[in-house]
Amino acid sequence: MNIGDVARLSGLPAKTIRYYEDIGLVAPLRSTNGYRSFRERDLHKLAFLGRARSLGFTIEDCRGLLELYEDSSRAxxxxxxxxxxxxxxxxxxxxxxxxxxxxxxxxxxxxxxxxxxxxxxxxxxxxxxxxxxxxxxxxxx
Amino acid sequence: MNIGDVARLSGLPAKTIRYYEDIGLVAPLRSTNGYRSFRERDLHKLAFLGRARSLGFTIEDCRGLLELYEDSSRAxxxxxxxxxxxxxxxxxxxxxxxxxxxxxxxxxxxxxxxxxxxxxxxxxxxxxxxxxxxxxxxxxx
DNA sequence: CCTTGACCTTCCAGTTAGGGGAACCCTTAT
DNA sequence: ATAAGGGTTCCCCTAACTGGAAGGTCAAGG
The missing domain is CATH 1.20.5 (Single alpha-helices involved in coiled-coils or other helix-helix interfaces)
Incomplete structure (x- = not known):
């Protein structure tokens, strides 16, 4: 999936998605043409982030929540x-x-x-x- | 009055007062040594600004309010x-x-x-x- | 006279969470 | 060939300050 697709699916602006990659919240692959290539997992992360942000969590909160989300041995x-x-x-x-x-x-x-x-x-x-x-x-x- | 005095009297940090001068909300005089020299009127303005900011008015709101405050023919x-x-x-x-x-x-x-x-x-x-x-x-x- | 310390000055950079826009590349259709 | 509609990086902008560096000024003390 290209960035436009995940933007539509996640409801996040493409700018925001690029920003989230910049600060290390998502790490999409790259196609040979240089385009970002998002997997299902990236899309899920972005949806998670969008929901967390809409509840007012800060970016740093989101980073922590995402880490816990991906850690199956979390408390x-x-x-x-x-x-x-x-x-x-x-x-x-x-x-x-x-x-x-x-x-x-x-x-x-x-x-x-x-x-x-x-x-x-x-x-x-x-x-x-x-x-x-x-x-x-x-x-x- | 130097900036430290008005800072104490108005409750605003000196940094903030310099910033307010920067953006044209107050215009203190200058002493020969380059120090800002505040008059009573400047102190009143700063107190006004501090109160307005504490009520959550934006800086641009404050600019408008200050202008109206100083205009005796306001509505x-x-x-x-x-x-x-x-x-x-x-x-x-x-x-x-x-x-x-x-x-x-x-x-x-x-x-x-x-x-x-x-x-x-x-x-x-x-x-x-x-x-x-x-x-x-x-x-x- | 020199120094110390408290004050003052300007300027630069950083903060949140992106938004706007320029300049340019890739792909497909006409 | 070219136009449209993706994509890319890069840099500047927001609000309202805050922090800090580098340096000038002033009064007191030795």
């Missing part, structure tokens, strides 16, 4: 650990977003949204009463 | 529009994360997490029954 505890940590990251992010959401929706409701300049949103942003946001990784970007 | 509708759109982005992201969370927490509960290889998490990732994730910006990264 399910190792898989579960990766998943649980990811779940915790998701929960943390949701918490963070909901905190933002709460403040924002309050401000949006307060704002008249007309052609006058008076604006509670700007008032809030400009007010000096917020705790200095010092340490802690900025996740919201 | 609050313009501010509200930026905030409302941001709120919608947050809601979309929360939805996405909760969908992931739902699947993941289910899988984590199903997995024994012991030293045996059998693992429902890997089974799910490897199953071919998932809709091909084609278009739509990947937000989870």
């Amino acid at each position: 399910s505890a190792d898989v579960k650990k990766i998943a649980r940590e990811h779940l915790e990251r998701i929960d943390a992010k949701v918490e963070e977003l909901l905190a933002m959401r709460k403040t924002l929706s309050h401000l949006v409701h307060e704002c008249a949204g007309d052609n006058r300049p008076n604006c509670p949103i700007l008032d809030d942003l400009a007010s000096c009463s917020h705790a200095a946001p010092k340490k802690g990784k900025r996740v919201g970007g | 609050s509708a313009d501010v509200k529009k930026i905030a409302r759109e941001h709120l919608e982005r947050i809601d979309a992201k929360v939805e996405e994360l909760l969908a992931m969370r739902k699947t993941l927490s289910h899988l984590v509960h199903e997995c024994a997490g012991d030293n045996r290889p059998n693992c429902p998490i890997l089974d799910d990732l490897a199953s071919c029954s998932h809709a091909a994730p084609k278009k739509g910006k990947r937000v989870g990264g």
Whole structure:
């Protein structure tokens, strides 16, 4: 199979598949003309990666999961650990977003949204009463 | 004030403040020795930016908000529009994360997490029954 | 006067997970 | 011969910074 075929079958863009080869997640063969030649096994890996990515696992998580997937003597505890940590990251992010959401929706409701300049949103942003946001990784970007 | 002072007062890292100058969000003066020299007004702007960023506004949002903040003839509708759109982005992201969370927490509960290889998490990732994730910006990264 | 240390400067590279596009090769059909 | 529709490599771009190197400035201490 050429890259276009696996792209269609896996649902991943060809660019992404090349990238995954670049970083060592898949290792397709090469035809004599230089084209990548994918086996069933490569296709399965790519589908696995696509599914894992769609659940929000990072590439490094995927690398670990793929390794465990291919290791028939794995311990399910190792898989579960990766998943649980990811779940915790998701929960943390949701918490963070909901905190933002709460403040924002309050401000949006307060704002008249007309052609006058008076604006509670700007008032809030400009007010000096917020705790200095010092340490802690900025996740919201 | 030197950059260290405004960093302490605003809670923003000096690196970030230099970056904000780079991209034209603040324009401190320069002392004869080449050091940046911040006025009260610059400090206020930086505090404003820090607060807006902590609410998850993008840098471009911040640029717009700052412009409106400094325009006394603004319409609050313009501010509200930026905030409302941001709120919608947050809601979309929360939805996405909760969908992931739902699947993941289910899988984590199903997995024994012991030293045996059998693992429902890997089974799910490897199953071919998932809709091909084609278009739509990947937000989870 | 010299040094130490804390500050400041600029510039370069790296981060995530690819996307866009150029320049070029391979194959098949017209 | 050429056009279309694959494929290839290569490099730059994204957001919003962070880290680090190499070096200038300033106040204090010996």
